[in-house]
Amino acid sequence: MRGLLTLATTTHRAVDPGSGLVLDPGTAWTLNPRVAVRPEPFGALLYHFGTRRLSFLKDTRLVDLVTALADFPSVDATFAALGIAEDARPGYVSALQRLADTDMLLPSTDHA
Amino acid sequence: MTLAPERRPSLIDHFERGLDSPICLTWELTYACNLSCSHCLSASGRRDPNELSTEQCKEIIDELQRMQVFYVNIGGGEPTVRSDFWEIVEYATSHDVGVKFSTNGVRITPEAAQRIADNGYIDVQISLDGATAEVNDALRGKGSFDLAVRAMQNLKDAGVEGFKISVVMTRHNIPQLDEFKALADEYGATLRITRLRPSGRAVDVWDDIHPRPEQQRELYDWLVAHGEGVLTGDSFFHLSAYGQTLPGLNLCGAGRVVCLIDPVGDVYACPFAIHDEFKAGNTVTDGGFAAVWRGAELFTELREPQTGGACAGCQFMDTCRGGCMAAKFFTGLPLDGPDPECVRGLGEELLQGREADLEFPRPSVDRSHRTSPPRPRAKSRPVPVSIGMGAPARPPVSACEIDPLAGFVPPGAATASSS
Numbered sequence: 142m143r144g145l146l147t148l149a150t151t152t153h154r155a156v157d158p159g160s161g162l163v164l165d166p167g168t169a170w171t172l173n174p175r176v177a178v179r180p181e182p183f184g185a186l187l188y189h190f191g192t193r194r195l196s197f198l199k200d201t202r203l204v205d206l207v208t209a210l211a212d213f214p215s216v217d218a219t220f221a222a223l224g225i226a227e228d229a230r231p232g233y234v235s236a237l238q239r240l241a242d243t244d245m246l247l248p249s250t251d252h253a
Numbered sequence: 254m255t256l257a258p259e260r261r262p263s264l265i266d267h268f269e270r271g272l273d274s275p276i277c278l279t280w281e282l283t284y285a286c287n288l289s290c291s292h293c294l295s296a297s298g299r300r301d302p303n304e305l306s307t308e309q310c311k312e313i314i315d316e317l318q319r320m321q322v323f324y325v326n327i328g329g330g331e332p333t334v335r336s337d338f339w340e341i342v343e344y345a346t347s348h349d350v351g352v353k354f355s356t357n358g359v360r361i362t363p364e365a366a367q368r369i370a371d372n373g374y375i376d377v378q379i380s381l382d383g384a385t386a387e388v389n390d391a392l393r394g395k396g397s398f399d400l401a402v403r404a405m406q407n408l409k410d411a412g413v414e415g416f417k418i419s420v421v422m423t424r425h426n427i428p429q430l431d432e433f434k435a436l437a438d439e440y441g442a443t444l445r446i447t448r449l450r451p452s453g454r455a456v457d458v459w460d461d462i463h464p465r466p467e468q469q470r471e472l473y474d475w476l477v478a479h480g481e482g483v484l485t486g487d488s489f490f491h492l493s494a495y496g497q498t499l500p501g502l503n504l505c506g507a508g509r510v511v512c513l514i515d516p517v518g519d520v521y522a523c524p525f526a527i528h529d530e531f532k533a534g535n536t537v538t539d540g541g542f543a544a545v546w547r548g549a550e551l552f553t554e555l556r557e558p559q560t561g562g563a564c565a566g567c568q569f570m571d572t573c574r575g576g577c578m579a580a581k582f583f584t585g586l587p588l589d590g591p592d593p594e595c596v597r598g599l600g601e602e603l604l605q606g607r608e609a610d611l612e613f614p615r616p617s618v619d620r621s622h623r624t625s626p627p628r629p630r631a632k633s634r635p636v637p638v639s640i641g642m643g644a645p646a647r648p649p650v651s652a653c654e655i656d657p658l659a660g661f662v663p664p665g666a667a668t669a670s671s672s
């Protein structure tokens with residue numbers, strides 16, 4: 142087991158309930174436009190200007206994945222495009238779900 | 254295909270080596286202040302004639318935006334007494350730099366409170382160091398309690414939710430923890446408590462007001478019992494040696510992920526380390542903030558692996574890491590040894606062993622009001638106590654305020670894992 146993601150909050154807010162949606166890898170998702178991505182040697186730091194939540198993505202592939210999501214019609218298609226192996230995908234899906242829960246990711250309608 | 258099987262550096266490892274941009278940046282806009290708190294960390298009072306101009310402040314904000322510093326902690330002095338305060342704040346929030354500012358409340362009028370409510374990217378922290386006027390005003394000056402309460406009322410009336418009441422813990426207000434919490438609840442505010450460090454003018458009063466060893470335990474236990482929803486700025490990580498690791502990245506972030514820009518543009522490793530020893534450069538004369546942050550010799554040194562010195566063999570090294578650099582420096586203790594408030598009592602021993610005529614480092618800059626009362630340094634009379642090490646059921650909650658290392662959901666609960 143290895144952590145891909147650490148969440149932190151820089152201010153005290155009731156934890157944002159987020160979309161409450163289950164992230165189905167067969168559907169399209171995108172990074173929330175209110176979230177900024179700061180590349181770091183360990184991966185990236187995400188900052189949500191609305192919830193003021195800071196997240197640390199401790200995996201450069203997860204960073205690639207998150208930033209590429211919007212370009213593909215589904216999460217699965219993004220996996221395929223980035224060459225992420227089948228057996229590694231469940232780990233990434235759960236990391237993405239955590240990001241969806243904290244409003245960092247939103248379902249995308251562009252590819253509907 | 255496997256995901257890198259070897260042990261990869263943890264976040265703490267990365268933070269220890271420093272990041273390209275700080276995570277927790279404090280920016281003191283002015284040394285001018287209407288009050289003369291006896292423990293002021295920046296020895297403020299009088300405006301510095303070389304204070305950065307509005308334009309220079311905006312240049313710094315442009316740079317922060319480019320460096321993706323997502324928010325700054327603005328303080329002082331009393332930042333709101335600058336006539337361009339709102340201009341600077343609103344320039345920042347419209348350039349992707351959120352603002353959290355600390356104030357004694359003097360300018361938080363109903364109009365200012367409304368402005369804060371309307372902006373959405375501004376967080377306010379009202380400084381209050383006693384839950385009663387008696388305890389508060391003894392440190393912060395007569396009338397300062399009423400000033401703060403009036404500001405809190407205005408914020409509440411304007412509908413600003415979750416503003417912070419920020420308390421520096423002393424031996425006089427630790428018994429008031431429950432009262433502080435009740436006060437915060439009454440105003441729809443969030444209580445934030447931080448550690449008293451012997452910085453600025455506090456160098457003179459620290460011996461007299463820093464929590465007694467048994468009070469540190471009291472504070473820790475209170476946090477364990479009531480910590481839910483109380484912010485600590487991760488400033489009590491030296492207390493994690495009492496029990497289990499406190500959530501957060503337990504390390505001193507000075508010059509690595511933390512720093513201070515002072516009102517004249519001098520960059521220091523930490524807001525609690527305003528001393529030439531910890532000055533890395535100047536935003537105006539050394540080519541801008543990024544150049545100082547990324548290139549200063551001092552910061553390069555601070556980002557080198559630390560050996561742990563006298564703390565190296567300590568069983569609590571992983572969580573406490575020798576505590577706070579600034580606290581050691583201003584009490585005259587070696588930087589590679591235990592914190593003056595080391596929970597094992599080792600700092601206390603060192604304090605007692607200091608030479609009677611030891612010259613303490615003084616803050617290199619002192620803008621105290623010239624009318625401030627004289628500040629004799631009292632000799633402390635520490636009471637030796639032994640401290641138990643029982644593990645509490647649940648560690649306190651914390652979040653990044655002055656220290657960056659904030660509010661991390663404890664590992665496990667917070668971590669998405671791959672198999």
Ligand code: SF4
Binds near residue numbers: 507511524526656
């Ligand atoms: S531990 Fe002390 S010196 Fe280090 S960042 Fe925190 S306050 Fe500053």
Ligand code: SF4
Binds near residue numbers: 494575596599
């Ligand atoms: S000896 Fe050093 S590491 Fe151990 S508890 Fe004391 S200050 Fe912390």
